[in-house]
Amino acid sequence: MKRIMSLPIAVLTLLFVCALLQGCSELIVLDPKGPIGDSERTLILVSFGLMLVVVIPVIFMSLYFPLKYRASNTKARYEPNWSYSKRIEIAMWLIPLAIVAVLSVLVWTETKRLDPYLPLAPSDKQLPIEVVSLDWKWLFIYPEQNIAVVNEMYFPAKEPLSFSLTSDTVMTSFFIPQLGSQIYAMAGMKTKLHLLADEPGVYAGQNQQISGDGFSTMTFKAVAVTPMEFEAWVGKVKNAPEKLDFARFEELKKPSAAVLPTYFSSVEPGLFEGVIMQFHHPREMPSMIAGEGADKAAHAGRANEPRHRAPKP
Numbered sequence: 001m002k003r004i005m006s007l008p009i010a011v012l013t014l015l016f017v018c019a020l021l022q023g024c025s026e027l028i029v030l031d032p033k034g035p036i037g038d039s040e041r042t043l044i045l046v047s048f049g050l051m052l053v054v055v056i057p058v059i060f061m062s063l064y065f066p067l068k069y070r071a072s073n074t075k076a077r078y079e080p081n082w083s084y085s086k087r088i089e090i091a092m093w094l095i096p097l098a099i100v101a102v103l104s105v106l107v108w109t110e111t112k113r114l115d116p117y118l119p120l121a122p123s124d125k126q127l128p129i130e131v132v133s134l135d136w137k138w139l140f141i142y143p144e145q146n147i148a149v150v151n152e153m154y155f156p157a158k159e160p161l162s163f164s165l166t167s168d169t170v171m172t173s174f175f176i177p178q179l180g181s182q183i184y185a186m187a188g189m190k191t192k193l194h195l196l197a198d199e200p201g202v203y204a205g206q207n208q209q210i211s212g213d214g215f216s217t218m219t220f221k222a223v224a225v226t227p228m229e230f231e232a233w234v235g236k237v238k239n240a241p242e243k244l245d246f247a248r249f250e251e252l253k254k255p256s257a258a259v260l261p262t263y264f265s266s267v268e269p270g271l272f273e274g275v276i277m278q279f280h281h282p283r284e285m286p287s288m289i290a291g292e293g294a295d296k297a298a299h300a301g302r303a304n305e306p307r308h309r310a311p312k313p
Helices: 002-024 035-068 086-113 227-238 246-252 271-277 282-290 294-303
Strands: 127-134 137-142 147-150 152-156 161-167 172-175 183-185 191-195 201-207 219-225 262-264
Touching (some): 035 086, 127 152, 127 172, 127 183, 127 271, 147 152, 147 227, 152 227, 161 271, 183 191, 227 262
Parallel strands (some): 127 161, 152 219
Antiparallel strands (some): 127 137, 147 262, 161 191, 172 183, 172 201
16 A cells, blocks of 8 residues: 555656756756857866766665665665675775865866956957946946947857956846856956857846846846947947936936846946946046046056956856
8 A cells, every 4th residue: 555655656756846847947058159158068067977976876875775675675684783894985985085086176277277367369359348237237338339238238259258347236246158157246346257159149148146126137138140240230339329428327327127228329438447446436436437537547447356256056
């Protein structure tokens, strides 16, 4: 009777577990579209495989031993005075030590190789993008094109990207899963990130750090296109009626959620550095944004760059 009842319970348990795993159906981090994301996927899979060396035998033994040594199995060896096995002791120590050693070397070397501050190409062959985290939206400034966009980022595929990030609000985490390497954006500081997309496509961008009521809507589209399509998009943004100056930025920074893409045809010089410096010299910010001391702000912003990598989820 007990065996008959255990089958429905096992089936119901399996169905319940499957229902819980529905949210994991799209593991886009395991479908990378760039060299950084591809390397990080390899690191995740290798680490997972090494840990399974311990997990799988443990799961097997947790099922095998109770079955073999159950009270009704009279054929199993009965050794009430057993207390020590040299082979088991060696296996219990050497296998975990070997796995930890391999993982330590792997993580150390890959962490240095995938340092987000390391450029993927010479500076003249990268597209610089300045990113400002707001409540609850992202502002992308293209200094070479002198344009800015909210919650939308276009860039040429196969061209290295150089991000400079800061926050006008609480700490957030910038992440494009299929391109790799999330990193924090922090008020009064500037962090760096270098990415590249191997092929054109639309990639989901998000904030991985809970930052308030509108956190769940703090997403954007990262669109990799051909160079010609990128130039056409830049031309479209330059025809936008709005311009981003300090006064408009003060309106933009007010908390708002689920914000549609907004285009700005020009950006007031020194705005990005001014966002950083407002937390150091708040009374000087308007003049710095307007241009007085923009060079000083840029120098101070570089001096305050932290070299910290955001942890993987």
